[in-house]
Amino acid sequence: MRSRGILKLRDFVGSSIPSGQEADKEMSGRVRWLMFLRIAIVTFLLGLAAFIQLKHVGPLQKSYPLPIYSVIIVTYVLSFFYFVLLRQISGLRINIYIQAICDTILITILVYVTGGIESNYSAFYPLVVIYSVLFLSLRGGMIIASLGGVMYGVLLSSEFYGLLGSFYDVQRFYSFSPGHVATKIAVNIISLYVIVFLTSFVVEQEKNVRKLLAEKEHAFDRLDALHRSIVESVEAGILTFDLAGRIRTFNRAASEITGYHFTEVFNRNAGEIFPGLFRTIQALESGTDGKRENRRFEMIFSGKAREKSILGFSISPLLNSEGEKVGEILIFQDVTAAKKLEQEIEKSKRFALIGEMAAGFAHEIRNPLAAISGSIQLLQKGLELNDTDKRLMRIIMRGKDQMEAFLKDFLLLARPGRGERERLYIPELIDDIIESLRNGPNWVEGIEISKSYGNLRIVRGNKSEIRQAILNVILNAFQAMPQGGSLQIECTAVSSDNGKEYIQIGIYDNGCGIKEEDMEKIFEPFFTTRDKGTGLGLAIVRRIVESHQGKIFIESGVGRGARCRIILPAD
DSSP states (O other): OOBTTBOOTHHHHOOOOOOTHHHHHHHHHHHHHHHHHHHHHHHHHHHHHHHHHHHTOSTTTTTSHHHHHHHHHHHHHHHHHHHHHHHHOOOHHHHHHHHHHHHHHHHHHHHHHTTGGGOSGGGGHHHHHHHHHHHHHHHHHHHHHHHHHHHHHHHHHHHHTTSSOOSSOTTOOOOOOHHHHHHHHHHHHHHHHHHHHHHHHHHHHHHHHHHHHHHHHHHHHHHHHHHHHHHHHOSSEEEEEETTOBEEEEOHHHHHHHOOOHHHHTTSBHHHHSTTHHHHHHHHHHHOOSOGGGGEEEEEEEOTTOOEEEEEEEEEEEEOTTSOEEEEEEEEEEOHHHHHHHHHHHHHHHHHHHHHHHHHHHHHHHHHHHHHHHHHHHHHHHOOOOHHHHHHHHHHHHHHHHHHHHHHHHHHHHSOOOOOOEEEEHHHHHHHHHHHHHTSTTOOTTEEEEEEEOSOOEEEEOHHHHHHHHHHHHHHHHHTOTTOEEEEEEEEEEEOTTOOEEEEEEEEEOSSOOOGGGGGGTTSTTOOSSTTOOSOHHHHHHHHHHHTTOEEEEEEOTTSOEEEEEEEEBO
């Protein structure tokens, strides 16, 4: 990521020189390059010797090729030996010392067979000294420079004093003066030491640069770790996309909210993940006045699991170090719960208003209703009514009872009673409700009822209210199965995340079900799909359950029946 989809700073500044085992591995690679370079130089010398032999260039053409061929062949053999030695000896310094000493000896032999003091191949000594300093530091370079200077001096001195004959032409007289020979040796030795100090200075500067780079990299790593820690710790989703709309970063919270991993969205167009995103951004930018709040918007998002949620977005331009816009930063959060909370608050406000209305409504209606009811009862006792008048009187009394029931429900919806709470045995309450329904007018023939009760079945609450809530849900199930069906009632114990015990009352039917567009309205007061319904049944259930610190959940669909779960705290 890239961890968790966050770009690292080192992606922009590069990496520094490795250390430890990686450094040893790199050094071993450099030694191999040294071997290949040696072979390349020797191959060049081989070609040069062949050219001299074929073209007869210079006075040494007769005796020159054979000895130089021999030196070149020996160098090839030693190069192979170095490769084998590199695998056998773990210490690279020993290997470099062996190579440097052997190269110094071979160069001395090459100088001898190609003219001694007149040979131009003494220029190879500095090459050996340079790589000795690079691999063996100042001390190693001084040792090899001293060895090269001594061997070159011994060679020229031996030639001058006649201890070594001229290899290339036995008939030639040695005509160089002592001063010339001494100058040649001194210049060679001094140049080698100068090269040692200059090279060591360069190497030291390189080490300082490497150290500085390592410190900078460490600082960048710390900054990178801080950057990733901050971005990954933010609970809001953060993604960036370039000017082409391709996603470049995607943090942990973004993955959790959307359900997509960084590898699934990297380099994809942001509009594929959030359909309509760019159209919304374009609309915002066309009407923006520069204020930040105008860069905020909300969208309905279907995640990877196709679960719809509401996301709140905030978009800001992504600028580079020169201040040029290179993309956009999109910060988003799942505000579904907040929106639901807003809806709940709005409903609570409506319930509060209904409560105020109910108090006045009850005061204005109850007294006249009681007077009417009493008057009718007195008239019934003092009058001799025919059958028609008796039927009309019964209609009046039934209307009065319906108004009283409606008023009672209305008051219960607005202000659930705060009567005495007691221990309630749920199975006994359910059995009582079923028995009363079986002997009442709301019973539907052909409905098969199955009951299942768990071990923990006691809650503490207002008996009449809990009974009313369960009764209303069962009545709704009956009304959804006018031709009969199956009704399953369960009572089970459940636990919350904090370990608190609850009782879940499940009431499941296989009736006609509820339309998807009606699911959001079923708990609203006065919403009903039946001609004779008041729309207060489920609203009352929810009001009662919530007043007992419980929850109610309903799942349904057309033709799939309904599954209602009432969850109340266990006693």
